[in-house]
Amino acid sequence: MATVRDIAALVGVSVATVSRVINHSDDVSPVMVEKVSKALEECQYKKTAPKRKQSKIYALIVPNINNLFYSEVLYALEQEAFYNGRCLLFFNSRGSKQQEKLYLNECKAHGVDGVFLIPTCTDDQYMREINQYPFQTVLLTHQSDIIPSVLIDHFAGGRLVAEHFIAGGHRRIGYIGPVSDTEGKYQGFMGFLSDKGVSVSPHCLFNTQAETESKAFNQFIDTLISPDKRPSVTALFCSNDLDAQRTVKYLTSLGISVPEQVIVIGFDNSVTSRIMDISSVSQSINEMVSLGFKTMLDCVTLSEKPLLNSVQLLKPKLVVRCQKKLAMS
Template identity: 30%
Template sequence: MERPRKSVRRKSSGVTIDEVAALAGVSPMTVSRVVNGQGKVRDATRERVMRAVRELDYTPNMAASSLAAAQHTRIALIYTNPSGAYLRELLVGLLRVASRTAIQLVIDYWDDLDAESERKAARALAKRVDGVILPPPLCESRAAVTELVRAHIPVVAIASGRFSDDISCVRIDDFRAGKELAEHLIEQGHTRIGFIKGRPDLSASARRFQGFQAALDEAGIALDSTLVQQGDYTYRSGLKAAERLLAHRRPPSAIFASNDDMAAAAISVAHRRGLDVPRDLSVVGFDDTSAATTVWPELTTIHQPIASMANAAIDVLLRNIRRKDRSTRVLMDHVVPHRLIARDSVAAPPRRK
């Protein structure tokens, strides 16, 4: 599969790829490979580059390179996301790009469609747009992807765990992020950690749990399956999962929820049970949406740069739309950097009486 090189532009803060390369002690080409998820880079080198990226707060301004291709271009966002906070972040990112270009943004809502209905909706949409962005959970709809690819419509999945070789993807490294967040809890002294899973049909959800498991394994902590509960990224599912975890005969001292909505629900359940967060129970979320800072205490979480991912997704689409040779697909797996944001919802576990 062809993986084209991607140009890296100066972001508004003035941080350049050369500055990142200098701090990491590598070449600009190596930084480009790490940031764009292209080519083979040693794990130690990748870690060094990502540390420099986080320290300098560097993000490529990708959409600016494709302004000319944006004119008179219709790009569709199809959504059926249960997390309102996540959807708001995504829409803000897309609207910012659309306001700077001539892109016509088409919003399509697919509510609880079965596979056949998704195929019909995709066929109809393909007749009136030039490109499609699929956020979770539609980013892994085989029915929709198959129809759009068959219609030769460029598609970019946002926040997928890279489930398909038929479409491009803009994502974070969910495995590494999940592992880092679990390690943060373990470093605080937690050994009994509850986990609330995300949707079972999303590979990104599975990768977060795999990262959690890897952190436990490396710390020599056995996974207790009774402390793993299924959620679906909604606040309500987080309430149910947290109730089950905290009703356990030996409840966890910390809860890792696979998104901020479910983590906020876990804090609500803890308060209802008279528990202090983080003195009696630590809670972490994932995504760093507005939900992370509208609860008390504010959530420790993984910052997924959703608005920047939307920016990158449009850039990938425009590059494909303006290609003269549409007989072959050029796919990109673009991995953007994440950050662990430490706030007030985590502390050392309570001492046993």
């Protein structure tokens, strides 16, 4: 490709003159502008964008800092940034797409090199919008073909829970979490049950994306318990440990024994599940964060964002706690 020096030699002018024409300076005569412009066109010259100076500042945006899993991600990511000589900004979107966009604009204003995002949604249109920002973005715990993603295999994690329920003799099963074609945990869970000929009644599904109020959640649990304190399900899968925690607490308040009457399994294996002795699918936070940071460093060294973005899936593990022989009647 032709350089500014090549164009200057071809036209017989200084490099400074060619540079002024390229940058639309008023200090060049119209005749010379036309002459240089013609040479630029003939040589198919393309102006190279100046390489952006790295700020060594990154950001993390999470949807809910009350979920201790995200607190653990923040701790691990801050530690990784420190080891790599970087600083980390932190934002809590509170599950709001509008607030998430506000923080992405804040990241732009701060000139960050990259954003680690745990997004409120991953539809293609929104991902393309995020990809237009000047900084590199890496998704954590969520998946997109448009933005580099590092996560535990949610589909496989959902299947692990379903397999555990079936192996334990459970057939009356419920689910609490996002009910969506794009929710890997839900799809893996329901797919395995379907393969085994087990169906989940619609009244045993609680869609946390549609119902966000605690009152609606409690009413859902109430519908699963008969007046004589007999649950209509013997096993519940919650898509995160925060929901598993409130499920166990509310069932206990109703006089239902967990796990003797109802087994509850969460997802994340956060400090919440460890303190409350709740079974959970483990997401290796340190492994995910380490791989995510390496992906980010690789991406920011490129002059342009990669056209093909990788999805890196890590293997989940089911951690069983407080497991006793359960009554299946």
